[in-house]
Amino acid sequence: MAKNEANSALKIIPLGGLHEIGKNTCVFEYDDEIILLDAGLAFPTEAMHGVNIVLPDTSYLRENRHKIKGMIVTHGHEDHIGGIAFHLKQFEIPVIHGPRLAMAMLEGKLEEAGVRDRTELRSVLPRDLVRIGQHFFVEYIRNTHSIADSFTVAIHTPLGVVIHTGDFKFDHTPVDGEKFDVQRLAEHGEKGVLCLLSDSTNSEVPGFTPSERSVYPNLDRVFSQATGRLFVTTFASSVHRINMILQLAQKHNRVVTVVGRSMLNLIAHARNLGYVKCEDNLLQPLHTVRNLPDDNVLILTTGSQGETMAAMTRIANKEHPHIKIREGDTVVFSANPIPGNTIAVVNTIDKLMLQGAKVVYGRDKGIHVSGHGCQEDQKLMIALTRPKFFLPVHGEHRMLVKHSETAQSMGIPAENMVIIQNGDIVELTETSIRAAGKVQAGIELVDTSSSGMVSAKVLQERQRMAEEGIVTIAAAIDWTGKLMAKPEIHLRGVVTSVERSLIQKWVQQRIEEILGVRWSEFASLEGEQPEIDWGGLQGTLERELARSIRRELQCQPTVTLLMQIPDEPPVKVADGRRRRTRTAAQVAS
Secondary structure, eight states: OOOOTTOOOEEEEEEESBSSSSOOEEEEEETTEEEEEEEOOBOOOTTSTTOOEEEEOOHHHHHTGGGEEEEEOOOOOHHHHTTHHHHHTTSOOSEEEEEHHHHHHHHHHHHHHTOGGGSEEEEEOTTOEEEETTTEEEEEEEOBOSSSSOEEEEEEETTEEEEEOOSOBOOSSOTTSOOOOHHHHHHHHHHOEEEEEEEOTTTTSOSOOOOGGGGHHHHHHHHHHOOSOEEEEOOTTOHHHHHHHHHHHHHTTOEEEEESHHHHHHHHHHHHHTSSOOOGGGBOOHHHHTTSOGGGEEEEESOTTOOTTSHHHHHHTTOOSSOOOOTTOEEEEOSOOOTTOHHHHHHHHHHHHHTTOEEEOSGGGTOOOOSSOOHHHHHHHHHHHOEEEEEEESBOHHHHHHHHHHHHHTTOOGGGBOOOOTTEEEEEOSSOEEEEEEOOOOEEEEETTTTEEEOHHHHHHHHHHHHHOEEEEEEEBOTTSOBSSOOEEEEESOOOOSOHHHHHHHHHHHHHHHHHHHHHHHEEOOSSSOEEOHHHHHHHHHHHHHHHHHHHHTSOOEEEEEEEOOSSOEEEOTTSOEEEOOOHHHHHO
16 A cells, blocks of 8 residues: 555554453544544443443544544454444444354344434455455454454555454364464565554463363353253353354253343354354253253253342342242353453352252363463464554553563563553554543443433432432422422432431421521512413422431431422402412313
């Protein structure tokens, strides 16, 4: 590609995936063109009450939507494609290129969200080269990961080739036989790679990540020892693992029923594309397997991470409408908890054990391996690509630091790499790499039950209600600024030793004080009818009552005032006295 005479810098701006695990989203910008690499989501923490999905702040993309020329998708994990449907509601992406499995999964998501017409989906094959805009050519290079159809990408820019590894490990005996295209990586390394952006997830772990096939004999042993019903939970997107589980079910004469929407969808797509292969009669609906002997049943479920609404979690909580744990069942967790999920997972395991299940879990059982490369995988990636500059991505801060140390041990000078945060702008030229400012970054919280974004203020209110409770006050006020009855007080989740009657007395006195002092600020008595700023009055009362209640109770509950007023105001008569207007119904009577 011809070099740009102006020698503009290539900007690399990660909006998610740094100093965290999840919501991987990266912007590549050259002159007036932007391409996106992946657009993932993350899952909420326990403090994010009512939040279902966490997305990166896309303010920068909304402001520069006219520059967006397309998107590159590396593979079909939710932390790489889960945010796309939400982003398309805010800005268009002209074209999205990605692997067949990821595109099949994405199409369903976009249809469900009603945004399928806002982009064009194009499937790619290994070594396909696609053009996006005037400045970018992207080559897809097959890699190996925990999901089928995963790619590393070589992005050809006017300044040189930038390689983004995507999620990867070097699996030399992949379950599907699709090997990492190390030859193509080496060819790029021989010609010259300007910069390598590399997955840092396992940068603290020495050695190579084991092959996915290493799990097979250990699962085989567990299956052979199980005498009752066999439950297996794993990541819904672990196509290779699911393939092995189905093979072992066939070997051990067990019929499989799949429970969990995400797993059902992925298996359907993977079977259509040939990534999951099994006989049709191996998979049976739940109502069919109920009539089979226990030792002929395998139930494959979601919920390996203790997700609240996932099938295995609901089974453990005795909330699943069709499945109950019985004494003698065996439950296999073929996944390790990702950071932040450990407590939810161990709680689920405890509940299953209390109901009589034998639970097989833990790293020592050898029933799970990571899809991310460890230190030796990362060294091999650097050795093959031989980059001039290096940018560790996809990981928490300590992981990025450790990966940079590994890169330095491979001969990349410290001044040729930067460790950045989400929103940092990396400027890359043929001779330099540097952090050059920031764009707005952070998180956007989605409550899917209401199809709306949860603002920081709303989240703060939810957290306060969860931690300190809520006080609701109902007060009826007439057109002269007097209480029409004693206010009603309701406390929910508030811990206090103060008697409710005393609280009610405080509240009534405080309302009367405020009305007595400040009524004239909100009431205008000129003209035939008084004009009252009821909204302003309610806001003032609510704020003042909240201060008083929090001071008296020595806690910080949410305080809400419900104010009742008469339907119609009084009107003046000739002698200046006031009388109430009558409604049409009263006049008629």
